[in-house]
Amino acid sequence: GDLGMITAQDALVLLSWSGETAELANMLTYAKRFKVPVVSICSNRESTLARNSEIALVLPKVPEACPHGLAPTTSAMLQLAVGDALAIALLERRGFSAEDFKTFHPGGKLGAQLRLVQELAHGTGQMPLLSVGRPMSEAVIEMSAKGFGVVGITDESGKLIGVITDGDLRRHMAGDLLAQPVQEVMSRNPRVIKGDVLASAAMEFMQDHKVTVLFLVDEAGAPVGILHIHDLLRAGVA
Known part of the structure; x- marks a missing residue:
């Protein structure tokens, strides 16, 4: 029939x-x-x-x-x-294309791997950010409040120019740490990613470079989101 x-x-x-x-x-x-x-x-x-x-x-x-x-x-x-x-x-x-595959195969692990980074990332309001010139005391507060274990540092134009991680805090541990400006402690040229990258590619990038957090940036280098490896794992990308 x-x-x-x-x-x-x-x-x-x-x-x-x-x-x-x-x-x-x-x-x-x-x-x-x-x-x-x-x-x-x-x-x-x-x-x-x-x-x-x-x-x-x-x-x-x-x-x-x-x-x-x-x-x-x-x-x-x-x-x-x-x-x-x-x-x-x-x-x-x-x-x-992979995008076509995502459209017609949205479920399961394969569908998760074909999701874009911007779909899984946290938005502007959740990003831990400070501008250059701010003291490290504010960086520690911002890092603790947002819970990503990192703070992004932006210049006067809003471009991401560095990050401060738990490792940076340990390397600069001294009596005057909290009074130092953030640019004296931050790691420059941080690893970043674009929002239109596949989640599976982001996972591979994190594993290759041994990082657990990535800032998403736009064409001008300004931060537009933040992605933790736990976000990828919760989505089934592994």
């Missing part, structure tokens, strides 16, 4: 090792009646299936791995390989 959904705008890909599978007879009859093109994958060029196909992909007749030569083992793997090759060729021909 569901054959009625198939029209001449579609194509049937029919698989049969012998090319004489009785269950395919009705499908072939329907295809011929309504001019539905048939692509066959079988091992017999002279079979009913191959002879009635617009395109016949004929596989080599190799012995089955089954010791009795009966169970479809080697033949099933050959057909699977050809099917995968066809799928990838079609994907490339149509220009199917």
Whole structure:
């Protein structure tokens, strides 16, 4: 009954090792009646299936791995390989992108990996930020209040020029630490990321550079968000 959904705008890909599978007879009859093109994958060029196909992909007749030569083992793997090759060729021909994959496969781990960084990042109000010239006492308060273990430092134009981490605090621990200006303690040229990067790429970037927090910046280098590795893990990106 569901054959009625198939029209001449579609194509049937029919698989049969012998090319004489009785269950395919009705499908072939329907295809011929309504001019539905048939692509066959079988091992017999002279079979009913191959002879009635617009395109016949004929596989080599190799012995089955089954010791009795009966169970479809080697033949099933050959057909699977050809099917995968066809799928990838079609994907490339149509220009199917990772963004398209995300649209049509939004769930599960794969969907999580295809999400963009900006979808998982924390926005402006949650970013720990201070401008140059502020004292370290404010940096410690900001770091503790926002809970990311880092403070971003911006210049007069709003561009992110450095970060202060827990490690920076330990390296500069001294009696006058809290009175020092933030630019004396910060690490310059921090690692940053753009919001349109895939979450899976962000995870790889964090692992490669051994960081747990990244600021998102715009084209001008101004911070627009912050991403913690825990955000990626909660989303299922691992």
